Amino acid sequence: MKKQKDDVERFAQYCRSHGLSVTHQRLAIFEALASSREHPSAEQLHKAVQRRIPALSLATVYKNLEALKAIGAVADVNPLHEQGRYEAALPGVGAGRPHHHLVCVSCKKVRDLHDADLDRLRVRDAQGFDIRAVRVQAEGLCPDCQARSVRPRA
Amino acid sequence: MKKQKDDVERFAQYCRSHGLSVTHQRLAIFEALASSREHPSAEQLHKAVQRRIPALSLATVYKNLEALKAIGAVADVNPLHEQGRYEAALPGVGAGRPHHHLVCVSCKKVRDLHDADLDRLRVRDAQGFDIRAVRVQAEGLCPDCQARSVRPRA
DNA sequence: TTATATGCAAACTGTTTGCACGTAG
DNA sequence: CTACGTGCAAACAGTTTGCATATAA
Numbered sequence: 001m002k003k004q005k006d007d008v009e010r011f012a013q014y015c016r017s018h019g020l021s022v023t024h025q026r027l028a029i030f031e032a033l034a035s036s037r038e039h040p041s042a043e044q045l046h047k048a049v050q051r052r053i054p055a056l057s058l059a060t061v062y063k064n065l066e067a068l069k070a071i072g073a074v075a076d077v078n079p080l081h082e083q084g085r086y087e088a089a090l091p092g093v094g095a096g097r098p099h100h101h102l103v104c105v106s107c108k109k110v111r112d113l114h115d116a117d118l119d120r121l122r123v124r125d126a127q128g129f130d131i132r133a134v135r136v137q138a139e140g141l142c143p144d145c146q147a148r149s150v151r152p153r154a
Numbered sequence: 155m156k157k158q159k160d161d162v163e164r165f166a167q168y169c170r171s172h173g174l175s176v177t178h179q180r181l182a183i184f185e186a187l188a189s190s191r192e193h194p195s196a197e198q199l200h201k202a203v204q205r206r207i208p209a210l211s212l213a214t215v216y217k218n219l220e221a222l223k224a225i226g227a228v229a230d231v232n233p234l235h236e237q238g239r240y241e242a243a244l245p246g247v248g249a250g251r252p253h254h255h256l257v258c259v260s261c262k263k264v265r266d267l268h269d270a271d272l273d274r275l276r277v278r279d280a281q282g283f284d285i286r287a288v289r290v291q292a293e294g295l296c297p298d299c300q301a302r303s304v305r306p307r308a
Numbered sequence: 309t310t311a312t313a314t315g316c317a318a319a320c321t322g323t324t325t326g327c328a329c330g331t332a333g
Numbered sequence: 334c335t336a337c338g339t340g341c342a343a344a345c346a347g348t349t350t351g352c353a354t355a356t357a358a
Contacts, residue, residue, distance in 0.1 A: 007247050014244060021312055021357050033240060034248030039255075039264040041237040042348080057315045062348060064313090065240055077239035077255065077264060078232065082348090083195040083322060085231035086187060086219055090168060093161050094188030101193075101231065102283050110193040110231060115278050123292045124269050129256050131294035138277045140285035175332050175337060196323080211340045216323060218338090236323090237347060 007034065011073070018071040028052055029064050030073065039077045079105050079139055100135055104142035106149075113138060161188065165227070172225040182206055183218050184227065193231045233259050233293055254289055258296035260303075267292060 011030055012022045020026070032048045033040065040048070046061045068074035080103065088094030100113040118136045141149065165184055166176045174180070186202045187194065194202070200215045222228035234257065242248030254267040272290045295303065 010247065011244060016358090019312095023313060023357070025314070030242065030244075034242035034244070036248075037266065039239045039241050041239055043237070045240070055315075058347095059316075059349080060314055065238075066349095067313090069240075073242065073244045074240055075243035077241055078234045080232045081235050081238045083197070084219075084235045085193045085195055086199070086223075086228055087193050087231055088184065088188035088227070089229035090165060090184075090188070090227045093164065094190075102277075102281060102285075104283065105286065111281055111283075112191065113277065113279065113281075117278070118275070121272070121275075121290065123256075123267065123290075124271070125267065126292070126294075127256060127265055127267075128297040128300075129258070129265075129292065129294045130300050131256075131292050132259065133293045135291045135293065136275065136277075137289045137291055138280070138283065138285050139287045139289065140280075140283045143282040146282075146284055170333090173337095177332070177338060179339070209340075212322095213324080213341075214339055220324095221338090 004031075014071070014073060020067060020071065025049075025053060025056055025060055026064050026068075028056075029061060030068065033074065079103050080108060080110070082108070085110060098133070100137065102138050102140070102142075104145055105139050106141055106145040109142050109144075111142075158185075158189075168225070168227060174221060174225065179203075179207060179210055179214055180218050180222075182210075183215060184222065187228065233257050234262060234264070236262070239264060252287070254291065256292050256294070256296075258299055259293050260295055260299040263296050263298075265296075 008027065008031065011027065015022050015026065028049045029045060032045055036045075036048070038044065042058065042061050042065060045065075046056065046058045049061070050056050065074055069076065088096060090096050097114075098119050100115060100118050102111040102113050103109070113136070115136075121134045121136070123131055123134060162181065162185065165181065165188075169176050169180065182203045183199060186199055190199075190202070192198065196212065196215050196219060199219075200210065200212045203215070204210050219228055223230065242250060244250050251268075252273050254269060254272050256265040256267050257263070267290070269290075275288045275290070277285055277288060
């Protein structure tokens with residue numbers, strides 16, 4: 001496991017080439033994230049990195065996650081985490097049939113996607129999970145946001 | 155569109171048979187949700203229903219969504235909305251390759267799911283979206299939570 | 309040296325809770 | 334009549350922001 005050093009260097013380069021300084025906090029946060037298989041929340045990450053940097057503040061974790069997302073070094077697991085979204089599930093009423101979702105990563109709009117092929121998907125390696133539903137989430141830009149991004153300052 | 159009356163009745167029956175009273179607030183909230191294609195948030199729903207019931211409180215909307223989820227009449231679009239979750243995305247480091255997710259609906263654990271077949275998925279009817287990624291999210295119970303649910307009060 | 313990052317505390321947003329009153333069954 | 338639901342206000346949790354200080358380059 002000496003490949004880790006390479007990764008650190010690669011991360012440092014990536015930051016510099018994108019105009020971000022390489023602080024030890026930033027480095028530690030990224031290392032903790034990259035070596036975790038937990039898809040951690042900001043708080044989990046904060047706790048983990050505090051073992052090495054006790055003075056680390058939670059605000060710094062948030063600011064770094066934001067900065068690293070902006071340069072593409074970190075990604076949200078989930079584009080819809082800012083507020084709960086609901087749908088009717090009473091069989092036969094509203095959205096009560098199996099379906100998938102189109103999600104606009106910009107305005108967070110969600111549209112239903114009905115596709116019998118996708119309904120047939122099966123997961124090969126469930127890692128012991130008892131799977132209840134397999135949902136496809138297609139992420140991209142909705143028509144409105146595409147139009148907006150052609151003329152960014154409209 | 156006189157089928158709506160049937161749906162209302164069906165919803166009322168469903169509530170009663172699950173021990174929930176049928177209040178006009180509850181009915182209006184469900185109708186608004188079932189007739190929306192927006193996968194609305196609690197606040198959007200609140201605003202929408204307030205046009206008919208101006209005194210409706212946001213707390214009531216939340217309590218109803220909770221109650222209706224408990225009897226299976228409403229579903230979360232997204233099992234991970236309580237906090238942001240992150241992953242490293244630097245190409246080649248950590249989770250920086252295309253992959254999918256196993257999500258435990260009980261403890262919210264997320265595991266990576268690598269499957270070349272799933273990577274090949276294409277969406278048939280993108281409804282004008284410019285799709286950047288197609289992610290499969292398999293939802294179920296993780297091994298730990300399965301064990302727990304065998305002995306509920308351990 | 310100087311632009312950027314950090315830590316702290318205060319502000320905000322989305323959600324939950326406790327309790328007095330109201331209403332469905 | 335009585336249990337369940339509602340509305341209000343206060344409490345909470347997660348996240349963001351402003352500002353003085355510290356640090357990378």
